[in-house]
Amino acid sequence: MEKFVSVEKVDMSFKTPRGAFVALKDVNLSIREGEFVTLIGHSGCGKSTLLNLVAGLTLPSAGVLICAGREIAGPGPDRGVVFQNHSLLPWLTCAENIYLAVERVFGANESKPQLKARTLKALELVQLAHAADKRPNEISGGMKQRVGIARALSIEPKVLLLDEPFGALDALTRAHLQDELLKIVAKTHSTVLMVTHDVDEAVLLSDRIVMMTNGPAATIGDIVEVDLARPRDRLALVSDSHYHKLRGRVLEFLYQKQLRPAA
């Protein structure tokens, strides 16, 4: 399927006391199945707003969003979301957090042992089977984010939506998790839409980088095709001139064409 996720002529405005605030204006984007797309732009440009629209957490003021041939009318288990601040429930163990999701999606057709096996499989995917019975406050920030990813993947979503998933982590942990995400995506062939403001992260992970103009009334400014061969290795890329050229194009967009006057 050529257009797996499709955003068509989407406008998004919010009501404020001082009138309507137009966050997004005329956004058009289509994502192929198995593609890894990142949204990049300065803060406040509406990246997360667009992701929330695809997640179905908010509905657009105008335009349509389509996922796997169906209009997005609300949140659904065909789209797995990883939030910036992991959003694990602190009173449940890691396994229980994932089980909650698994039970919701597969509970009607599968037995308890099957659901438990799915939970464990998801934890193994992020290499956290040993932390199954730990509470979120007993594990590190990076581990929490991995559990968040495991939870999103456990429901076998058609699309994985990541909202700055590594934003709150330190640089080393972030690099480690990026590598792990690359491996997971290679294994699961997931379709991914990810919000980031880290240029290196975008180039390393994506097939395409969607660069957004500054808000209000933000829209897609330009799209960079990242035609680097997979599997990608961050060390090898350091000396890859094409990598630097792509990175340069993103930086140019962000810091020449869309430089924020105030920032």
Next chain:
Amino acid sequence: MSATILKHEKFGLAPPLPEQSAKDPVAAAPVSEVAPVATVDDDVPSPRRHTPLVEKYGDDIAAFFRQAIPVVFGLALFVVVWAMLSSSSTLPGPLKTWHSAVAVFSDPFYSKGPNDQGIGWNILMSLGRVGIGFGMAALIGIPLGFMIGRFKFLSSMTAPIISLLRPVSPLAWLPIGLLVFKAANPAAIWVIFISSIWPMIVNTAAGVREVPQDYLNVAKVLNLSEWKVFTRILFPASLPFVLTGVRLSIGVAWLVIVAAEMLTGGVGIGFWVWDEWNNLNVEHIIIAIITVGVVGLLLEQFLMLLARRFEYR
């Protein structure tokens, strides 16, 4: 207060200390002298090396005494002021009250007819009324609070009524209770019920409203059923608030019972106070005041302990 208890447990865990203080005259001296216990000991050249447990818990012990000394000092000051006041008035002094208390508590469960029972019965009867009134308030108030917190419509609907009725003095409800139930005991329970329900409603509703949007987003993206949202997210997330409401409520209930029983009579600590006033037995009134305070403190501590078990962050 809680820290004191915690430290006290640790203090109790350090076995070498009582031994040490038995040997060491300095440690057996007044509490303020205990801090240097690890350094002043002639038998042991270096107690720090000799008793690693003292080294390990030394700071805790010092911290315990740092906290205990002001408490002891405050209580002592209270007793001194009391003694001074009583010497120049008809108020019974601490010693007289103490002797009277020993007599009262030596036989707490005697029963000589409905108007003359031991202090144990009086406390238990009062606790029973508080238990029933407060229990019914919890059964109704907590679920009501959940619904008010969850549904905006209900919240707007009930807000004016709650704001209107909440500040009403508890005893103002007594005539209504007497009118409806035509008996003193249910009327007292009714007063407890109506005065202790508000903190539970208000706190539970606030707790549900304060559930972080992140958790609700999880519920949204997973499309959880309302029941799952309640059991897995709303209930655990708002439990600390609910318990705060419960704690405030039981405080109010225990506060109100004395006044209610003074008016309704029957066996109970409040009636006992009134009865002893009629007998002009002021020592017993002071004993009742202190007992009410201690029971209230114990209730509060029990609920704090319960609440601490449900802290996640």
